[in-house]
Amino acid sequence: MGENAGSSLPKDILDQLFAYSRSTSLADALEVLAKISRTADGRADLASKSVIALILDLIQGHSGCLNSALLVSSLKLLRSLCAGEVVNQDTFIEKNGVGITLTVLRALMRTPALDCGAVRIALQALANVSLAGERHQQTIWVQFFPNEFLTLARIRSQDTVDPLCMILYTCQDGNPVCLAELCGDHGLSVVSEIARTASIVGFRAEWFKLLLSVICLDKAHLPTLFAKVAVAPADDSKDVQMVCDEFSSEQAFLVSIVSEILNERLNDVTVSNEFALYILGLFRKASGFVDFSERGKLGLPTGSSPIDVLGYTLTMLRDICAQDGARGSTENAQDTTGKLLSSGLLDWLLNLLRELEPPTMIRKAINQGQHQGNADSEQLKQCPYKGFRRDIVAVIGNCLYQRRSVQDEVRCKGGVTLLMQQCVTDEDNPYLREWGIWTVRNLFEGNAENQQAVAELELWGTVNTPEIAELGLRVELDQKTGRPKLVNSA
Structure with a gap:
């Protein structure tokens, strides 16, 4: 594109632009018109003068005479003119504005030093036009999907x-x-390349999350998208499978964003059983990749792809199980939580919790010889990130909510004491105490057998904690039998 606005620019277009802007140079005219177009009344006035048609004609037939600054100014004016003004949006389509913009974008992308700012402005103009309705959207889609979007x-x-x-x-x-x-x-x-770009450079607005919400939650295409963003994706076959033995940073980023979206949309999205089971599968797979021998010093994200996938899939399981309880769908083996439980979720989490080194307060009691598990402390797993134990407890707590079968299963699997041990503060697990109390509340609610199981425990220092007292319970030593019993502290 030329460095200067040459004399070959059509006089009739320039004269009209100068007249409407009361300017004597194209640069000044474009700047003045852009200021006018910032208001709805200004856009409507310029629409009545067909200014957008003049700008499109200017770009289409004479782009070689426009230097980069004039081209950018012209694109900015197009963007503003199409911001909510139907007449301008319709004229843009009728005057082949989509094709003209595509030609500009192709020219920009051929330049040695790509002006990403100019590309952004051109795309913003198209985005404003796309808001006008189906005809406008279809015109853009036909000319850009899939190759131009992919580029x-x-x-x-x-x-x-x-x-x-x-x-x-x-x-x-x-x-x-x-x-x-x-x-x-x-x-x-196309979406996988956008996700790869966003994982590298980030994003500002909510459009990326809205797009992922449709793809991954509403339409449950996370498995395919997750495979496509891998460092070494599968071939072009339609049956895409994850072929790498580790997770890529792009995959960890994708899972983190989907987890964030799910948490934000808890009240208005319903995930499918297939989606939930896929997340459980990812969590199990990540568990096999993570090194549990070192205590994590960071919360999510940690920068370790396996650990981040482990953590974000766990938080998604927490939110999925919270949904059924919030909607009153309890004791239903066919709901999403029921499907997860029948696939071994509770066993998996209880085993993980048993294998973890206990919280600091419990470790001190163990070191004093009050209680000791089967495993030597050096063999116990560490929390790979700050909050890992808390997130496990949170999932269990949500699974327990008004599910008698889960309450009984925890008791039968010897998990009552294990869960009571989580009602403590722990510097490596912020809000563990709060989630522990929620979990134990759900464990005991309406279940006399579980309450009796606590009364039959040997009295050791970690059972009676201030946190348990907040539940309205305490363990006392029965003077007649010498055995502990659970009593109401109210």
């Missing part, structure tokens, strides 16, 4: 992530055809 997704710049996600999300929203294509192999390849 744009591979620009590793934060500037491009948000507007690109906005376009994709808006075009599929309410459009089953675009949604189906987005969820197909080509569409998921």
